[in-house]
Structure formats: C-alpha cells, structure tokens
Amino acid sequence: MGKVQAPSDFCHREGNEAARTVSSASLSRAWAVIAARKACAATNKTESFNRFSPWIGFGNRGVIADNDPVEQEKAMKFNALLTNAVIFHNALDIAEVVRQLLEVGWTVEPEDLSHISPT
Known part of the structure; x- marks a missing residue:
C-alpha cells in the first residue's frame, strides 16, 4: 500500500504552493508597475x-511653407538639432549652478535635482 499523508502534510504542501502562486502574481504585478513607470517616464x-x-522653432510660427519633402525634412531635423543643443546647454548651466552651490557649502539632494528639467 501507498504512504498515507497526514492532513497537516497536505495543508503544508498546498499552502507552500499557494504562497508561490501569490508571490509569483505579486512579482508579476510589481514588474508591470515598474514597466509602466519606465514607459511613462519615457513618454513624459x-x-x-x-x-x-x-x-x-523660428520663422512662420513653425509652419513649413515649402512643399518639397526634402526641404521639410531638413527644416524638421534642423529644429530638432537646435532644440537638442538648447537642452544640452541648459543641462550644462544647471550642472554649473549645482557645482557653485556645492562649492559654497549648500547641500544638494538628488531629490531636489529630480524636479529640475533642462526643457
């Protein structure tokens, strides 16, 4: 005859299985939240x-008057390049101000910097 399981063994085994399922579901939800936050940050x-x-942008309130697709693409790329250059310059300015604050003894926390954006 086969081994008879005590009810406590059965409950223990089933309880462990349920705990693995719950923690697996919790882990899945946690990963979904993290992925959503990353996607949201990228979207922002x-x-x-x-x-x-x-x-x-400059000239004609952002309207590209030329009907030539090549010229339209050039205008869009130039605007993106100009925007990136201004954002980079702003980031350098922010870094310089933070450096000066640290130099004179201010404490700058990472959370403080998380509220600053170069755009």
Whole structure:
C-alpha cells in the first residue's frame, strides 16, 4: 500500500504552493508597475521635448511653407538639432549652478535635482 499523508502534510504542501502562486502574481504585478513607470517616464520626456521644440522653432510660427519633402525634412531635423543643443546647454548651466552651490557649502539632494528639467 501507498504512504498515507497526514492532513497537516497536505495543508503544508498546498499552502507552500499557494504562497508561490501569490508571490509569483505579486512579482508579476510589481514588474508591470515598474514597466509602466519606465514607459511613462519615457513618454513624459518625449512630450516635454515635443512641447519645447516649437517654442525654440523660428520663422512662420513653425509652419513649413515649402512643399518639397526634402526641404521639410531638413527644416524638421534642423529644429530638432537646435532644440537638442538648447537642452544640452541648459543641462550644462544647471550642472554649473549645482557645482557653485556645492562649492559654497549648500547641500544638494538628488531629490531636489529630480524636479529640475533642462526643457
């Protein structure tokens, strides 16, 4: 005859299986939240760039009057290049100000810097 399991052995084994399932589901939810936050952060950066780009744009309020696709693409690429150059310059300015603050004895926390954006 086969070995008879005590009810406590059965409950222990089933309880462990349930715990693995719950922790697996919790882990899946946690990964989904992390992935959503990363996607949201990337979307926010893109949206910020897209709001900033027309502000940097010049001439004719951002309307490309030329019907030539090559010239339209050149204008869009130049605007993106100009926007990236301004964002880079702003980031350098922020870094310089933070360096000066640290030099005179201020404490700058990473959380403080998380609220600053060069766009």
